[in-house]
Amino acid sequence: MQFETIIGLEVHAQLKTRTKIFCGCSTQFGGPPNTHTCPVCLGMPGVLPVLNRQVVEYTLRMALATHCTIARESRFARKNYFYPDLPKGYQISQYELPIAEHGHLDIAVESDSKNESDPDAEPTKRIGITRIHMEEDAGKLIHDDRRPVSRVDLNRTGVPLMEIVSEPDMRSPAEAGAYLRKLRSIIRYLGIGDGNMEEGSFRCDANVSIRPVGSDRFGTRTEIKNLNSFKNVEKAIRYEVARQREILLDGASVIQETRLWDPAAGRTNAMRGKEEAHDYRYFPDPDLVPLVIDEAWIAAARQALPELPDDKRARFIDQHGLPAYDAGVLTASRDLADYYEETVKRCQLPKPASNWIMGSLLGLLNAEGLTIAASPISPHNLADLLTLIDRGTISGKIAKTVFEEMAVSGNSPQEIVAAKGLEQVSDTDAIAAIVDQVWADHPDEVARLKAGNQKLMGFFVGQVMRSTKGKANPKIVNQLLAQKLAQ
DSSP states (O other), X not given: OOEXXXXXXXXXXXXXXXXXXXXXXXXOTTOSTTXXXXXXXXXXXXXXXXXXXXXXXXXXXXXXXXXXXXXXXEOOEEEEOOOTTOTTSEEEEXXXXXXXXXXXXXXXXXXXXXXXXXXXXXXXXXXXXXXXXEEEOOOEEEEETTTTEEEEEOTTTTOEEEEEEEOSOBOSHHHHHHHHHHHHHHHHHHTSOOOOTTTTSEEEEEEEXXXXXXXXXXXXXXXXXXXXXXXXXXXXXXXXXXHHHHHHHTTOOOOOEEEEEXXXXXXXXXXXXXXXXXXXXXXXXXXXXXXEOOHHHHHHHHHTOOOOHHHHHHXXXXXXXXXXXXHHHHTSSHHHHHHHHHXXXXXXXXXHHHHHIIIIIHHHHHHHTOOGGGOSSOHHHHHHHHHXXXXXXXXXXXXXXXXXXXXXXXXXXXXXXXXXXXXXXXXHHHHHHHHXXXXXXXXXXXXXXXXXXXXXXXXXXXXXXHHTTTOBOHHHHHHHHHHHHHO
């Protein structure tokens, strides 16, 4: 029997505000335990929450960026459950009246068919967004591996979260990964969060079910938690699909439950029965008035939007003549797109800039574990290197040597070329003399070349380049050798 996978994702993104959602405590990550707390976020008797306006503004930007309908009036609710890291015994969230609903984003998907009118275009799929709402984070339990002791750190309690709930529109682990990467990219473009999964500021729960191909009824779903990387999201979904498939083929039923992903074992494990909304006994928070958003506030949020990834990608294709693949890679992060544009602004070489950034530069950064913001090679210096190549001052081969030196020393390409005498030789007479000498030194190879063994042309080019220590202009070398062959 063939099955279809159904995936919906619930993403919690921490918003990059200086203070918490309902009090003035710091949201800085990594402080000593229980130092960023106050009576409000600790849930002391008699205290009242005060909504952080910037949390609303950031959420509005995300809602607009994902084409959501914004509610003119929304409400906060209390989500009641007991857990040791939840000091109030409830979490302030939104339930029946969220701030935004009915949005979408488009992801790139793999396809075997090509668009004949635009063969370079990447196929896309639209993923619906059910709702976006605001809520406060809970604390964190720290378990002692040596003793049966757990400690609670409440620094994270009250940190502002934005929950983004997708429609069950994804059909493969790859689509889920693409959706998450696109979502994080938008959040970073907006500057409202850092999207760091390892630090827990971008967290995902996956709802996974399967159904027979052709069926219009959803199967019983399980929720997977403890997903702290894109790779783990895809691995966990892949495992869960295989687990559910085996259960159904054995004639048993999938149980609706919450499961934890164990990355070390590569499997999901049962955690608890899946809660439903009524289990949390939601009711409107009596300490918070309804949130009213007028047109002026929405207009201000729209005005604050930067150029978003899809728009920037389209512009790179149109303005710089880049292939869709190049534009997609370069606009995946705002910092990388800015680096590219700074480079092109100086050298006016859009495609060579794309090639070097996607190849040599990203290869260097990945090897060193660096972000583009920490690149040892500035856009200014990379642009100057490309200009030296374009003018014929240095060859592409020598440029790689210069690039490596730039990464180590931080010096400009001009300084490195001058100090090491790497300037390309373009004097036709000087190169001709070397070509004549190489020609004379290899009479057997000359005879074979003239007899039709065209592969030997590469041999002669290599000999000339070796004699000039790689500094001869390859274009002139090939021209002179062709002339010798024609004589």
